[in-house]
Amino acid sequence: MTCDLQLGQRIWGASPISILEEMDMILTAFAIGVVGAFKFFEFANQSFISLQFPRLIEHAEIKPGHRVLDVATGIGEPAITAARVVGINGHVLATDISAQMLALAKQRATSLGFGDIIEFRESDAENLDLLNSSFDAALCRWGLMLLPNLDATISKIHNALKSGGRFAAAVWAAAPKVPIISLATGIIGKQVQMSAPPPEIPNPFSLADTNKLENSLAKAGFREMHVETVIVTFEFASGEDYCRYCQAASASARIALSKETEERKEDIWRQVAEEATRNYGTADGLIKMDNESICMVGTRTTR
Numbered sequence: 446m447t448c449d450l451q452l453g454q455r456i457w458g459a460s461p462i463s464i465l466e467e468m469d470m471i472l473t474a475f476a477i478g479v480v481g482a483f484k485f486f487e488f489a490n491q492s493f494i495s496l497q498f499p500r501l502i503e504h505a506e507i508k509p510g511h512r513v514l515d516v517a518t519g520i521g522e523p524a525i526t527a528a529r530v531v532g533i534n535g536h537v538l539a540t541d542i543s544a545q546m547l548a549l550a551k552q553r554a555t556s557l558g559f560g561d562i563i564e565f566r567e568s569d570a571e572n573l574d575l576l577n578s579s580f581d582a583a584l585c586r587w588g589l590m591l592l593p594n595l596d597a598t599i600s601k602i603h604n605a606l607k608s609g610g611r612f613a614a615a616v617w618a619a620a621p622k623v624p625i626i627s628l629a630t631g632i633i634g635k636q637v638q639m640s641a642p643p644p645e646i647p648n649p650f651s652l653a654d655t656n657k658l659e660n661s662l663a664k665a666g667f668r669e670m671h672v673e674t675v676i677v678t679f680e681f682a683s684g685e686d687y688c689r690y691c692q693a694a695s696a697s698a699r700i701a702l703s704k705e706t707e708e709r710k711e712d713i714w715r716q717v718a719e720e721a722t723r724n725y726g727t728a729d730g731l732i733k734m735d736n737e738s739i740c741m742v743g744t745r746t747t748r
Contacts, residue, residue: 500675502526504613504742505582510534514580514605516570516598517541517588521550521563527584528559537563538580540573570598575605583612587738590616590651595661603665606745612667616652618674618737623649624725625679625736629691629698629717636713637701658741667743675740681732684718691717 501523507513509532515524517540524539531537537559541547547565554563568574571594583602592598602612620627626649633639652658655672662670681687691698692714702710725732 499526500673500740501584501586501613501615502530504671504740505584505611507531507582511581512579513537514575514583514602515539516573516583516585516602517591518550518565519543519546519586519588521553523584523586524550524563525554525557525559527582528554528562531562533562535562538566539563540566540568540570542567542569571601573598573601573605575601577604578607580605581607581610583610585612585614587615587617587649589614589658590649591647593645593647595652595658596664599661599665599667603667603745608745608747610745611742612662612745613740613742614658615675615738615740616658617649618739619653620650622737624734628721628724628734629688629695632717632720633698633701633713636716637705639701652739655739655741662741662743666745668746669744670741671743672739672741675738677736677738679734679736681721681734683730684720684722684726684732687721687732687734688714688718 505513505527507527507530509530511531512535513524513527513531515527515537518524519541521539524537528535528537539547539550541550544567547567551560551565554560554565570588570592583606585602589595589598599612606612617623617626620631659670659672681690702713705713721732721734725734727733
């Protein structure tokens, strides 16, 4: 899913546009990719349980009746998982910059019976309009590393929490530990000779060094911080199935390969499928990818 950002970096530098315009282009491609990925998994009848990340809910100590903030909710997670816990007496505010992803998130929430518990709001994470001390807990799954102004967002989240409220976030570890993203992007990048992205552009692995996130949390006023790693497993029926996932999930993969001939595209995807099978194939013919995610929690303490 997040491979869109990595692959989309090929378009950076193609014209003299601003960093904000570049980010908007990439986030648009990312939104299209996430929707495509969800539809792929839905079609393939695969489970999203491993993606719901119950550890975030546990770390945030969410309870029935709580008010919860989910920043960069994407297709509605972990907002929907939180809604299961807070129940009808609780409330979840789920925000995202992408109208496309929010539309899918609303559809999912309604179909699961959480339409009256979750409020969806389209907003840039840095410009969230939130009342101070209005939430018992806050969550963000695989979104912080993509924010151009991390400190501003973390500060807003901190101020929105009640005293004692917890913020639990998940980010990706370094690229070699996240093959769901790095396997295809690495092969495609070499084949089409993608240049390195500008250092100021966030990417899926921007917070693999947890010191950056920990420093940002501390600067905002969070205390009692805790870090742990969690393995998130993706399974595919075959190497070709993994390729279909990447093709559905990654609008930017299509951009990166757009100038290649059909024969060349097929060859590159064949290489991706073979590498997936070679490195992650199981005895029963499946592809099983373990990916490392970093989970960090901080508490807004009494001032």
